[in-house]
Amino acid sequence: MNSLRLRRALRALGWPGLIGLLALLLAAALWLAAARWDEQAALSQAQADRLRQELRLKRAAGAQEAQAPATQAQWWQALPPAAERQQRLADLLEMGLRLGLVSARTEHRLSVDAAAGLERLRVSMPVTGGYAQVRQFIAAALQHDAALSLDGLKLRRASPQAAEVEAELQWSLHSRADAKALEQDGAKP
Numbered sequence: 001m002n003s004l005r006l007r008r009a010l011r012a013l014g015w016p017g018l019i020g021l022l023a024l025l026l027a028a029a030l031w032l033a034a035a036r037w038d039e040q041a042a043l044s045q046a047q048a049d050r051l052r053q054e055l056r057l058k059r060a061a062g063a064q065e066a067q068a069p070a071t072q073a074q075w076w077q078a079l080p081p082a083a084e085r086q087q088r089l090a091d092l093l094e095m096g097l098r099l100g101l102v103s104a105r106t107e108h109r110l111s112v113d114a115a116a117g118l119e120r121l122r123v124s125m126p127v128t129g130g131y132a133q134v135r136q137f138i139a140a141a142l143q144h145d146a147a148l149s150l151d152g153l154k155l156r157r158a159s160p161q162a163a164e165v166e167a168e169l170q171w172s173l174h175s176r177a178d179a180k181a182l183e184q185d186g187a188k189p
Contacts, residue, residue, distance in 0.1 A: 076117060076118075076176060077176075078146075079118070079147050079174060079175050079176045080145075080147050080175045080176070081175060081176050081178070082119050082175045082176060082177055082178040083178065084175065085110075085119070085121055085173060085175055088145055088147075088148070088173050088175075089108070089121065089123065089173060091144065091145070092123065092125075092141055092145070092148070092171065092173075093106065093125075095137060095140055095141055095144065096125070096127055096137050096141075099129070099133050099136055099137045099140070100129055100130075100133055101127040101128065101129040101133055101134065101137055102127065102128045102129060103125055103126060103127045103128075104126060105126070106123055106124065106125045106126075107123070107124040108121055108122065108123050108124075109121070109122045110122075112177050113177070114177065117176060117177045118174065118175070118176065118177055119174070119175045119176070119177045119178070120172050120173070120174055120175075121172065121173040121175075122151075122170070122171070122172055123169075123170070123171040123172070123173065124168070124169075124170055125168075125169045125170075125171060126166065126167070126168050126169075127166075127167050127169060128164055128165070128166050128167070129164055129165070129167075130163060130164060130165070131155075131165050134155070134165060134167045138150060138153075138169070141171075145173070147173065147174045147175060148171060148172070148173055148174070149171070149172045149174065150169065150170070150171060151170040151171065151172050152168070152169070152170030153167065153168070153169055153170070154167065154168040155167050
């Protein structure tokens with residue numbers, strides 16, 4: 001009886017109805033397959049992202065290993081000598097001026113670790129200028145001097161609409177301690 005009803009329903013549909021029904025079933029099957037393909041594509045994309053991240057980390061670790069001196073003595077020798085301190089400080093200040101940053105004053109404080117044979121010149125530098133200028137200055141300074149570190153950064157705007165920012169930059173210029181200063185302290189590098 002069910003087969004008789006099915007035949008009558010098929011005859012009532014005719015060829016155009018039958019083709020439409022098959023097209024509908026085919027579309028439903030393709031929709032289900034597409035959903036599976038989307039899931040597989042999402043999994044593949046997540047795996048590719050994870051592998052890219054692992055590759056970036058491995059490259060970064062390899063670059064750091066390639067750039068890092070092998071021993072403490074090699075690291076110490078890679079630091080600039082203390083005799084270059086004034087020129088390095090002048091370069092830092094000049095970079096800020098070339099980028100249009102206004103600095104009312106800078107303060108410096110030198111500390112020497114005779115036991116390690118290291119000097120550290122701490123530089124407090126308040127500057128005023130555009131945010132992009134400050135960012136560009138920081139990037140240029142760190143790229144120019146490998147023994148320079150940015151230890152602190154404070155940003156302020158007078159008002160939300162102000163074009164300029166007030167930045168308080170805390171730098172450290174690291175260098176090898178002068179041999180004379182070390183001899184006076186009775187220490188060797």
